[in-house]
Amino acid sequence: MGKPDPPSLPGLAGGSADADVLSLHTQPGDRALDHDVPELPSDDLPPLYSDIEQEDSHAPLLPNTVQHIETYFDRQVDANTGNEFFLAPTINGDPKVLLAQLEESASKPPRPLVRIVGTHQQRIKENGKTKTETVTDFDVSVDLTPYLFSDATRATSWRQLRTVENSEKVRRGTILRKRAPGSKQDIEISDSKPTLQEWCHRYYASHSSLKCFVLRRKVLGFDEELLKRNLEALVRSTNYRGRSEITFPVKDEYVFVYNDCKVNRWRLTPWIVWLCYLTFLWLFTWPFLFFRTKVFEVAVAEWPFSLPEENGDKRYVSMSEGYIYNIWGRAISRAILDKRQGTLGQEDLIASQTSPETPFANALEGAPRFLREGINAMTAINRQFGWGADEY
Numbered sequence: 001m002g003k004p005d006p007p008s009l010p011g012l013a014g015g016s017a018d019a020d021v022l023s024l025h026t027q028p029g030d031r032a033l034d035h036d037v038p039e040l041p042s043d044d045l046p047p048l049y050s051d052i053e054q055e056d057s058h059a060p061l062l063p064n065t066v067q068h069i070e071t072y073f074d075r076q077v078d079a080n081t082g083n084e085f086f087l088a089p090t091i092n093g094d095p096k097v098l099l100a101q102l103e104e105s106a107s108k109p110p111r112p113l114v115r116i117v118g119t120h121q122q123r124i125k126e127n128g129k130t131k132t133e134t135v136t137d138f139d140v141s142v143d144l145t146p147y148l149f150s151d152a153t154r155a156t157s158w159r160q161l162r163t164v165e166n167s168e169k170v171r172r173g174t175i176l177r178k179r180a181p182g183s184k185q186d187i188e189i190s191d192s193k194p195t196l197q198e199w200c201h202r203y204y205a206s207h208s209s210l211k212c213f214v215l216r217r218k219v220l221g222f223d224e225e226l227l228k229r230n231l232e233a234l235v236r237s238t239n240y241r242g243r244s245e246i247t248f249p250v251k252d253e254y255v256f257v258y259n260d261c262k263v264n265r266w267r268l269t270p271w272i273v274w275l276c277y278l279t280f281l282w283l284f285t286w287p288f289l290f291f292r293t294k295v296f297e298v299a300v301a302e303w304p305f306s307l308p309e310e311n312g313d314k315r316y317v318s319m320s321e322g323y324i325y326n327i328w329g330r331a332i333s334r335a336i337l338d339k340r341q342g343t344l345g346q347e348d349l350i351a352s353q354t355s356p357e358t359p360f361a362n363a364l365e366g367a368p369r370f371l372r373e374g375i376n377a378m379t380a381i382n383r384q385f386g387w388g389a390d391e392y
Helices: 066-069 095-106 196-205 222-236 262-267 272-277 282-291 321-337 346-352 360-365 368-383
Strands: 074-075 083-086 111-126 129-143 147-150 161-162 172-174 208-221 243-247 253-257 293-304 304-308 314-316 341-343
Touching: 066 314, 083 341, 095 196, 095 208, 095 222, 095 253, 095 293, 111 222, 111 321, 129 321, 147 172, 161 196, 196 208, 222 243, 262 272, 262 282, 272 282, 282 293, 321 346
Parallel strands: 083 253, 129 341, 208 293
Antiparallel strands: 074 083, 111 129, 111 243, 161 293, 172 293, 208 253, 304 314
């Protein structure tokens, strides 16, 4: 079946939804998620679907990278940001271990989300006094991680692990950010940039007692403004009169590898961190750690959502911003009206495409192929990285 033209939505400026592109890590025959997505009218949310198309998926889940990493490192994860922190006892003797860990961590995607929050001000009387407080009417999030894969169950994506360019201003085993020696903002020096292996050796050769190697997982080619405009119009269409805010936070964005020493162990010990905050010792410890730690923020794992083509169009690894809006628009609208708080899941997506009286199992069985493929991608991501945790 041929792939349809991209849907025309309010505020959506053209754009190609070319998703028939093989990932740099896929084999011929892999499908993008937006195959057979129907073209939707420009003045309405996605309709209810009744297409029935059976297709089972027995593909393996994403590789369990965390278990492999923990054989080498002591690992901590920030509950709010998802950033990972490692202390590496073996890193002092073998830069190959650092290189292997960076490559392993780069295979794990960042977790981009879209978050829609609605609030209003309310006056209350307490102990004879009147004060104003902010009331949250809804706080809805959608995880966009599945759309970084052409096939999430097989972990096929367009990811690329690279080092920073000589002209980029970053910390290169230094305290302050700077460009490579001899390089200016728009003028690249003739020497080629160091490879990741060379940076690992430089990290190993550094005599600093406190040092940190940083890997950033970065999402490319996602048009936040395009999706934001459509979601703002969606919120207004519910006749909501409070203040709405739409943001695009990214979890699991950074990986920090510290050399193993007492100071670095202290900085990663929760009760010591809280003690510094409560006693205001951070006024002294933060400057000390900042000026003593040599940072290598030279590795970037790029996860393209889309890539530009020579004719100015885009090719998408899975779905365009317009398709994502069309698929999730009805579920988000229902969640806003229900004053929901939390991250929407597979049940919300299925329920939004069916009649309220339709049993969930029957709705899933009768869902169109593109919707079931999206559900399978979300399920694979949840099983790999966990789900159902407390939200604060």
